[in-house]
Amino acid sequence: MACSDELPDTNQQENNGHGCDLRGRVWKALLGIYRISALEYVTLVQRGLSPVAEKIQNDTFRTLMTDRAFQDRVSNEMLTRILNAFVWKAHDQPPSRLMNLRFSYVQGMNVLAAPFLYVLPELDAFFAFSSFIQNSCPLYVQPALEGVHCGLKLLDRCVEEIDPDLFKYLQSKQLTAKVYAFPSVMTFSVCTPPLDQALHLWDFFLAYGVHLNILCIVAQLLNMRDDLMNNQRLKSVISPMKLLRSFPDLDAGTILATTQTLIPRLPEDLYDMLVRHTFDPIVCDMLLQEPDADVRG
Known part of the structure; x- marks a missing residue:
């Protein structure tokens, strides 16, 4: 279905923090997201600005600036929270045993976070985005890209x-x-x-x-x-x-x-x-x- 038939458009009413629409549920399944922890995300957010917060703030306000639907649905504050929380989460994790990779914020990650925040409630988006970065494209987000x-x-x-x-x-x-x-x-x-x-x-x-x-x-x-x-x-x-x-x-x-x-x-x-x-x-x-x-x- 994801190959030949387009999934229904993300529904604004369903993506308001209270649940996922069909696309959101399919994305989570494809990424292997079966468990999310509100406590973990809130704890990360409460740590405040990360060491690279200035870089994040310099990018987030430019994210999909010309897309009115995105701007109406995803706030700069949401992007900033999810990216700073990701940096704190990565900061706490040891390097990958297989590849010796560490993660932080690099150019372009604001745009990669955008689809997840558009499709999913913020909590789900954080865990889907984290999985995508660390498992699907880890070499795209290393310091030298x-x-x-x-x-x-x-x-x-x-x-x-x-x-x-x-x-x-x-x-x-x-x-x-x-x-x-x-x-x-x-x-x-x-x-x-x-x-x-x-x-x-x-x-x-x-x-x-x-x-x-x-x-x-x-x-x-x-x-x-x-x-x-x-x-x-x-x-x-x-x-x-x-x-x-x-x-x-x-x-x-x-x-x-x-x-x-x-x-x-x-x-x-x-x-x-x-x-x-x-x-x-x-x-x-x-x-x-x-x-x-x-x-x-």
Whole structure:
């Protein structure tokens, strides 16, 4: 269902602190959230501002500023509470035994918290967000954003594999993924409106893996391909960078339909790296030691 049929829109009345709607319940199940503790969350909140509170406050007020529905539903105070509480929770935990990772607040986490606060009551959102960060994409939220940079490298590789002509054209304009796709990779596409379509993408990511965001970005590029290539043929005054600076509004149904056709077109080893890059330091170390696409070209 999360793959082919969009879950019903989050209901404002049901997401008022008294319960979860269907999407919220599905997200919690997919994230393995079967227990929440109001006492734990309240205790963390009562500790007040975290050591990185200033960084948090500098970001929260900018979160999805142009989305009226989000602004009406999620307050700056809610975002600030959940992010400071997460920092305190992470501060109390020992590093991961397997990966020696520690967690705090890094750039972009405010946007990653946004969908959870929009879909779930604040208490549920805190535990869902914490699980997502620590289990789904731990390498995306390390201080150097290693996972994000690996995702950008993999995006270039996927474009090169799936559409060599488009890849060569973008490369000829020095348009590697790190130039045009950093926000989309870092936020798992939440940075591109409208939010209701981003939530549909997240239904898919939570069900089948957040690594699929990379292929969803490739799908968006393929849907823009004619405009980009016609730009070259007609020598349009609109630069390809201008076209890529702001992706067209999300159409989740079209993006997911295209994405599902891309998966079998990738070599097995490339897809394996794609799956593992959000959480496996070995894959990240290997990718980060390799030259970027523009250097390879």
